[in-house]
Amino acid sequence: MTPFGMMMAWMRLAETSMALGMSSAEVIAQRTGQMMTGSMTPREAERMVSEKSEAMLRSAEAATRAVMRGASPQAVAEAALRPMARKAASNARRLRK
Secondary structure (H helix, E strand, O other), X not given: OOHHHHHHHHHXXXXXXXXXXXXXHHHHHHHHHHHHXXXXXXXXXHHHHHHHHHHHHXXXXXXXXXXXXXXXXXXXXXXXXXXXXXXXXXXXXXXXX
C-alpha cells in the first residue's frame, strides 16, 4: 500500500469513528430526554437493548469477512465500525422526528 493509500485508510477509519460517536451521542441525548419525561415507549426501551447485540453480530461478521479478504488492520477496524455507525445514524434520524 502506498503512503497515500495508508493515509486514506486512516482517514476513512477516523471518519467512521467520528460519525459513530456523534450519532451515538445524539441517540443517547434523545433517549435520556424520553426517559426523563416519561415519553419513552416500551418498544423504544426494548429496541434500546436488543439493537446492541444485533449490531455487534453484524460488526463481527464484517470484520471477519475483511480479515478473510486480507484487508489492512485499518480496513478491518472500519468494517467492524461501519454497521454500528449505520445503526446509530438510523436511530438518530428516527428519533429526530
